[in-house]
Amino acid sequence: MNRPFQIALAIGFVGLIIAIGNGIEQHGFHPGTIAFVAIVLGVYSGIFKRASRGDGSPKETTTDTDRRLSEMESRLTDLQDIVISIDDRLARQGVNKTTQSPPTPS
Secondary structure, eight states, X not given: OOHHHHHHHHHHHHHHHHHHHHHXXXXXXXXXXXXXXXXXXXXXXXXXXXXXXXXXXXXXXXXXXXXXXXXXXXXXXXXXXXXXXXXHXXXXXXXXXXXXXXXXXX
């Protein structure tokens, strides 16, 4: 995000906060004010996130994304192998418990 855009965004945000504070001082604080502040902050945070996302070049982000996805796939495969081995062990234990005959009372 370029510097003039950051400055304009900050000035607009500070001006909005001052205007909201002035409105609260003159008219009091009520639920409508809370909703308005929440909406304004949500819009500003959305604008800021969208503006700051455009810093990296697409080629770099694609390469980084591909690398991260391959790491996640590798970890998921390892996790699947662990879960399958645990499932096999539990299945064998269940078979052993059901095939054992109960002790006969003497």
